[in-house]
Amino acid sequence: MIKALLSLMVPCGSVLILSACQPDIPETIQQGMVYCAEGSPESFNPQRVTSGTTIDAISQQLYDRLLDIDPATGELLSALATDWRLSEDGKTYWFTLRPQVQFHHTGFFSPTRAFNANDVTFTFNRILQSDHPYHGVGGGNYPYFQSVDWGSLVQAVVAENSNTVRFELTRPDSSFLSNLATDFASILSAEYAAALLQQGTPELLDQRPIGTGPFFFKEYKKDQFIRYYRHPEYWRGKTELTQLVFDLVPDNAKRMAKLLTHECDVVAYPRNAELKLITERPDVEVQSQTSMNVGFWAFNTKKPPFDNVLVRKALAYAINKDAILDAVYFGYADKAKTLLPPTSWAFYHDLPEQQYDPVKAKELLAQAGYPQGFRMDIWAMPVQRLYNPNALKMAELMQADLAKIGVRASVVSFEWNSFRRKLSEYEHDSVLIGWAADNADPDNFFRPLLSCSAAESGSNRANWCDPNFDNLINQALLTADIKQRRSFYLTAQLYIDEQMPLVSIAHSKRFQAKSVKVTGVTINPYGGISMAAARKSL
């Protein structure tokens, strides 16, 4: 009997191994693509999140927006809105909506009508009206819209008829259209929301999504994978892919291994240290894109001694950015002068670069009344992000730099969720973190990071509220003239440089590694990745 078992096992084992060489998989699966992502989504509703991981996984795949951004030029393109116009006083926008756009038909919801103006009003009124039945569902937080202060900007969203929507603003705002084109302003289904409300399960709106995007939601196994199928009635035309799976692999090394064994077709965020290794493989291709992001070191400007501008400047002089760029970004990043990356139209090219000068730093510290230095904490985020691939290492380098001017820094880190919570409660002295822009507008850097409203909502990591600065960035929005806007932003950059609420460190490039069989997946510099144009050759 034992012999029989053994004799069975040998051929079985060889079949298992040989079968790898001759895949005999049905076509529905061959046209499926696996994208290996670095983390799990927090929600399936882009309105409710800011994390790039979540946006990559959900926004462009499941939803559409009224407008899109051309990734090449940064210009606005029509999407669900075919046309838009602005009133004379710059305070009212009209959007004409695209007809015959179908929502997803899934196992849990069957739409009876096409997309219309009600879906747009529902989507935005949920955010704006605090008495809206959906406003408080899931906590009532809409971090992106809060950070750009939509509550005070948008007065009303009105459906004039089934294919025209009117937005009434309290003041002219030249970044308004850019905000509508971000991944966060995805359009939800009002019909689905009403059905869920009737069932008494409104929270499912954010967990089992219905949108108009190129793929529809099939299932999500927490921390394992998300499965999407092709939306057969997508208004831009059916995608080539029949199935799209986001395999959730937080471990960097495992993600690389899965790329090499072809378990992943596309891999997000390959480690900079490994880029060289994988570019040598013939079956793998590495893509890169200068991305709209910035990694910075923010001081809690309400806490002494960081409330003293001399101290902040001294610390900025003490940091050797070149060493950081080499050791943390492996040279795959541009040194940052200011918050804006050099590709932005408002970038201040003539801004003097922050020098590495420990002697000057010591002088400034002495002037500020700390000739002996002081103790401080550097909070380093525990996760890898594009704008900062290894905050702990960066913190350790900075610790050594700071020791030279007599500042004794300790590195602090927590689990990511508690880390962000404690940050928004401003428990930190200083923090290494960053920002990835959601649209091409420079306002998207200044307002969410350094405005007073961001300080209130907890996303201003420097806890910095300066009326002068707020005034500058508000003025910039009141005009549509790009030259005027630019001059306001240049002044704003100069002002940040003087006040130094944070030290900008680097603008990182974003990388993605993919199998050469996959085409049509490009990195979008302004936000989430899109698989709509992806195809896989066999």
Added chain:
Amino acid sequence: MMLHYFLRRCFLISFVFVALTVLAFSLSYLFPGDVLTNVSGLTEIRPEQRQTLIKYYALDQSLLQQYIAYLNRILDGEWGLSFSSQQPVLSEIIAVFPATMELASYALLLSFVLGIPLGLFAAVKADSFFGRLISGITLIAYSIPIFWWALLLIMLFSLTLGVLPTAGRISVLFDIPTTTGFMLPDIWLSDISYKSEAIIDALRHLLLPAVVLATFPTTVMIRFTRDSMLAVLEQSYIKTARAKGLSRAQVLYHHGLRNALLPVIRQIGLQFSTLITLAMITEVIFSWPGIGQWLLDSIYQRNYPAIQGGLLIVSCLVIVVNMLTEILHTLFNPLARKA
């Protein structure tokens, strides 16, 4: 006689269960943070909910009554909510548990199929080259750290040769509906058109983790089979059987193996806790979505209700298996029944 034995066993085991639940119960108080949050798993408790919840969880009463309420909830299947997903802990456990059982049982099966014949062979040919070779390899395999062994296999079969996948139970592109939670039966029960491809794919995913996990129990099996077989072969009844004219094979099978395997059965129970620990390590290395990976994630996320539930279920499983093998051992062994 047998009934008496069962009753005694059950009585003993109930003490172990009480101790276990007391430990799990006290964790809610020993973990940092709000006790009500730890007990219920609700991360956001509104002030107006608080009183009702305190009443519901009997937190306003004595510790003993709280413990009794806790036991009642455990028996009712109400194990609190997971912090990270806000889903019931028990349903999460039910979702991940079959994956672990599947992996562990295939590994155990593999270790029987390989371990017992090899152990027998090593005993019968104890002095030959192959007998020594088996003993030598067994010793090496026994001492090898499992994570290193797993990485070696991944390096060879997945990264260098590219023939086996590195992670998961099946390619994520295969959409297999969950019915039993066990992958192979699920594929069998599903109404997909590509069943055989799916089964082959699942087996390819299973191969490396099962081999890695089977390594340790196989070595234990070989060593025990070999040692107890050697001991049995020394017995006079074997010599008598040979003298009666039975063939070598008959003697080995009827008189040798049956007696030699008795202590081996007992070993399974004793090694089971090691097997579960190793299964957890294997799961993490191969991203096998079982209870080990789930529990380690929970520990990393400080997900206290999940840690509590996971701890309880894993330790109960180890105890139950221990008891079952003891009973099996007794059933097969008349000597133990009398003792």
